[in-house]
Amino acid sequence: MTTLPSLNALRAFEATARLGSVGEAARELHVTHGAVSRQLRTLEHHFGIALFVKAGRGLVLTAHGRSLYPAVGDAFSRLSEGCAALARRLDEAPFALACPGSLLARWLIPRLDRLNAELPELRLRVVSSENELDPRREDIDATLRFAAPPWPDDMAVIPLMPERIVAVATPEIWTTASKASARATLERLTLLDTASRPQAWPEWAAAMGVDDATLSEARARGRSFEHLYYLLEAALAGLGVAIAPQLLVAGELRQGRLLAPWPVIETDASLGLWLAPGVDTRRGERLAEWLRRELSLTAMENDSMMRRERSSQSRLSSSSRDAAR
Amino acid sequence: MTTLPSLNALRAFEATARLGSVGEAARELHVTHGAVSRQLRTLEHHFGIALFVKAGRGLVLTAHGRSLYPAVGDAFSRLSEGCAALARRLDEAPFALACPGSLLARWLIPRLDRLNAELPELRLRVVSSENELDPRREDIDATLRFAAPPWPDDMAVIPLMPERIVAVATPEIWTTASKASARATLERLTLLDTASRPQAWPEWAAAMGVDDATLSEARARGRSFEHLYYLLEAALAGLGVAIAPQLLVAGELRQGRLLAPWPVIETDASLGLWLAPGVDTRRGERLAEWLRRELSLTAMENDSMMRRERSSQSRLSSSSRDAAR
DNA sequence: GCCAATCGGTGATTTTTTCTCACATGAAGA
DNA sequence: TCTTCATGTGAGAAAAAATCACCGATTGGC
Structure with missing residues (x-):
C-alpha cells in the first residue's frame, strides 16, 4: 500500500x-x-x-x-x-443529571425552569437519586453529590462549593435552651441527624470546639433518620436540634419555622458535579458553571437572611431576657 | 459548519x-x-x-x-x-521522450533495449524530434536536447553532460593538411557545420586560440548543412573538416573513417533532459540518472578510443615525416 | 495604454504541532 | 507473585506549518 x-x-x-x-x-x-x-x-x-x-x-x-x-x-x-x-x-442528546432527592426538591426543582431556559441546548433530564446511587451508571451523564475528597480519578469531579452545615431547631427549643455555649446546649438538647451523614455532628462539634465526650453523650440521647425529610419533620416537631446542609434548610429558616443560632460550618466535603467517564466534558462544564453561579446567588441570599435572622433573634433573646428580669 | x-x-x-x-x-x-x-x-x-x-x-x-x-x-x-x-x-502511463534524430540514431537506439530492460516501469516511448520541436508539447513528457543556459524556468532541465565538440575529417585530408597549428589548418581547409549550431566553429576557435579574422575567412569558404547526417556525409566524402558533437561522430572515429587530430572542446551548452511542466519528476529523474550513467560509460569508451587514435595518428605522422625526409 | 488591484509563489523566520524517550500504571498470564 | 504486555504521560527534541514581507504576472478600469 x-x-x-x-x-x-x-x-x-x-x-x-x-x-x-x-x-x-x-x-x-x-x-x-x-x-x-x-x-x-x-x-x-x-x-x-x-x-x-x-x-x-x-x-x-x-x-x-x-x-x-x-x-x-x-x-x-x-x-x-x-x-x-x-x-x-x-x-x-438529553443530559441526564442525577441529584439527591432532598437537594432536588428543596433547591433544584424551584430553579429548573430557569435552568432549562438558560441552557436549552443541554436538554436537561433530572433523575432523583440518593447518595448511594452509582454515579458510573451508563444512563447517567452526571451526578450532583456532597462528598469529601479523595474523589475517584476515573470520574471528572467539578467542585461547586464547600458543604456548609448548620444546626437548626424550632424557636421554642432555643428559647428554652441555654445559649450560653455550644457545649452547654449539647448537654441539654437532643441531637438529630441523617444516617447518610454520621460525620455531621462530629465535624460541627470540632469546628465549635466541643469535646468528644460531651458530643458522644449528647448523640447517645439523639436519633438518626433515613432521609433529610424525616429529619426536618422531627426538628419541626420540636424533637431536638437537627444538623443539615444550609442549602436544604434555607426555606425553613427563611419562613422562621426553624432557627439557627450558631454560625454555619464548612466541612471538608464539597457539593460537586461528578461527570461519568466518557461524557461530553463541555456540556458538564456548562452545567457546572450555571450551578456555581446559581449557588453563589443562593449563598448570598442565605447570608443576608441569616444576618437578619441572627439580629432579630438577638433582639428576641434580649427582650426575653428583659421579660425574665 | x-x-x-x-x-x-x-x-x-x-x-x-x-x-x-x-x-x-x-x-x-x-x-x-x-x-x-x-x-x-x-x-x-x-x-x-x-x-x-x-x-x-x-x-x-x-x-x-x-x-x-x-x-x-x-x-x-x-x-x-x-x-x-x-x-x-x-x-x-508511458513516458514520452523526444530526442533529436541524430542523437536518437547514433546513440540512443543502440541502447534502447538495455534502457527498457533496466527501467521497465518507465514504459519509455521515444519520439524523434529536431531541436526546434516545442518541448512543452502536451504529449511529450521530456525532451533530450543540447542547449546553453539560460534555460526556461517553467521547465525542469536536468543537465546530463557538457556538450563536447570535435573537428573531424577523413584521414586523407589530415595527411594533406598542415598540422602545425590550428590556425594554419583553418587557412587551408574547408569548414563544414550544421545550420542548427552556427556557434560551433566560433566556440571551437575561441577554445583553440584562433583569431576571429582567420575563422571568418575560413568559414566563408565552408558550408552549412541542414542535418548532422548530411554534414557527416560531406566530411566522409572529403569535402572538408566538420565540427560536431563527439557523441555523434564516435562511431566514425572508432571505425577510422574520420580522424580528430585536435582535442575535444567543451562548449557552454549542455546535453540536458527537459521535463515538461507538470510531468512526474521522479520518473524524469530516474531516466536522467540512467542517461547520465550511460553517457559517462560512453565518454570513457570515447576517451580511450581517442587516445589510441591520437597515438596511432602520431606514429603515422612521424612515419610520413620519415618518408618525406 | 497605463496604473492599480488582485493573485499566486517564495525565502527567512517564528510558531505550533507532533514525536520520541523514558518511565509509570494497570491488567493478564505463568 | 512476578513477568509481560499494553497504554498513558511529562519533558524536551524534532518536524511541520504558518506568517510576514516581498516578487512577478495578469487583468480590468479609467
Whole structure:
C-alpha cells in the first residue's frame, strides 16, 4: 500500500480545487494564502506532478488534478459529515443529571425552569437519586453529590462549593435552651441527624470546639433518620436540634419555622458535579458553571437572611431576657 | 459548519479503531504508541467525549466511537484509494521522450533495449524530434536536447553532460593538411557545420586560440548543412573538416573513417533532459540518472578510443615525416 | 495604454504541532 | 507473585506549518 500524502496538504488541495482559488481556500481554512500554496507544493512534490497550472490570475486543475479531486472531495465531505453528525448527536442528546432527592426538591426543582431556559441546548433530564446511587451508571451523564475528597480519578469531579452545615431547631427549643455555649446546649438538647451523614455532628462539634465526650453523650440521647425529610419533620416537631446542609434548610429558616443560632460550618466535603467517564466534558462544564453561579446567588441570599435572622433573634433573646428580669 | 478536528488525530482514530490497538496503529503509521495515544487524546478532547475505554489490556470503542468510525474509516479508505489510483496511473502511463534524430540514431537506439530492460516501469516511448520541436508539447513528457543556459524556468532541465565538440575529417585530408597549428589548418581547409549550431566553429576557435579574422575567412569558404547526417556525409566524402558533437561522430572515429587530430572542446551548452511542466519528476529523474550513467560509460569508451587514435595518428605522422625526409 | 488591484509563489523566520524517550500504571498470564 | 504486555504521560527534541514581507504576472478600469 502506497503511503498517503500529508493530510493537510490534501485538505488544502480539496479546498483549492473546490473553490478554484488559493486565496479562497486560505480564507476557508483560516490560514494565509502562502500556507495553502506551500501545502499544494508539498502535495505536487509527493506525486511528482503538477496538480494545478496557472491560468491568468488564478489556477486550474491539470488532468491529473481533475482525476484526483473526486475521491478527495468525497472523502473530506464524508469526514466532515461524520464529525458533524457526531457533534450533533452529542448536542442533541438529553443530559441526564442525577441529584439527591432532598437537594432536588428543596433547591433544584424551584430553579429548573430557569435552568432549562438558560441552557436549552443541554436538554436537561433530572433523575432523583440518593447518595448511594452509582454515579458510573451508563444512563447517567452526571451526578450532583456532597462528598469529601479523595474523589475517584476515573470520574471528572467539578467542585461547586464547600458543604456548609448548620444546626437548626424550632424557636421554642432555643428559647428554652441555654445559649450560653455550644457545649452547654449539647448537654441539654437532643441531637438529630441523617444516617447518610454520621460525620455531621462530629465535624460541627470540632469546628465549635466541643469535646468528644460531651458530643458522644449528647448523640447517645439523639436519633438518626433515613432521609433529610424525616429529619426536618422531627426538628419541626420540636424533637431536638437537627444538623443539615444550609442549602436544604434555607426555606425553613427563611419562613422562621426553624432557627439557627450558631454560625454555619464548612466541612471538608464539597457539593460537586461528578461527570461519568466518557461524557461530553463541555456540556458538564456548562452545567457546572450555571450551578456555581446559581449557588453563589443562593449563598448570598442565605447570608443576608441569616444576618437578619441572627439580629432579630438577638433582639428576641434580649427582650426575653428583659421579660425574665 | 462545525470545524473539523485534526486530520492526523482522525487518522490515528481510524487506524486504532480498525486494528483494535494503539500499538498496532502506531506500527502502521510509523510512529510510537505515545504519539498515537496523544492524537486520540486530542480527538477525544475535541469532541469532549471518550471514544475508547480501557478493556483489560486493550481498548474498545465507546458507543460514540462506534458511531464515528464508519464515516471516518470510509473517508480514509476513499482517500487512500484515490491517491493510490493516481499513483498507479502515473506509474503505468508511458513516458514520452523526444530526442533529436541524430542523437536518437547514433546513440540512443543502440541502447534502447538495455534502457527498457533496466527501467521497465518507465514504459519509455521515444519520439524523434529536431531541436526546434516545442518541448512543452502536451504529449511529450521530456525532451533530450543540447542547449546553453539560460534555460526556461517553467521547465525542469536536468543537465546530463557538457556538450563536447570535435573537428573531424577523413584521414586523407589530415595527411594533406598542415598540422602545425590550428590556425594554419583553418587557412587551408574547408569548414563544414550544421545550420542548427552556427556557434560551433566560433566556440571551437575561441577554445583553440584562433583569431576571429582567420575563422571568418575560413568559414566563408565552408558550408552549412541542414542535418548532422548530411554534414557527416560531406566530411566522409572529403569535402572538408566538420565540427560536431563527439557523441555523434564516435562511431566514425572508432571505425577510422574520420580522424580528430585536435582535442575535444567543451562548449557552454549542455546535453540536458527537459521535463515538461507538470510531468512526474521522479520518473524524469530516474531516466536522467540512467542517461547520465550511460553517457559517462560512453565518454570513457570515447576517451580511450581517442587516445589510441591520437597515438596511432602520431606514429603515422612521424612515419610520413620519415618518408618525406 | 497605463496604473492599480488582485493573485499566486517564495525565502527567512517564528510558531505550533507532533514525536520520541523514558518511565509509570494497570491488567493478564505463568 | 512476578513477568509481560499494553497504554498513558511529562519533558524536551524534532518536524511541520504558518506568517510576514516581498516578487512577478495578469487583468480590468479609467
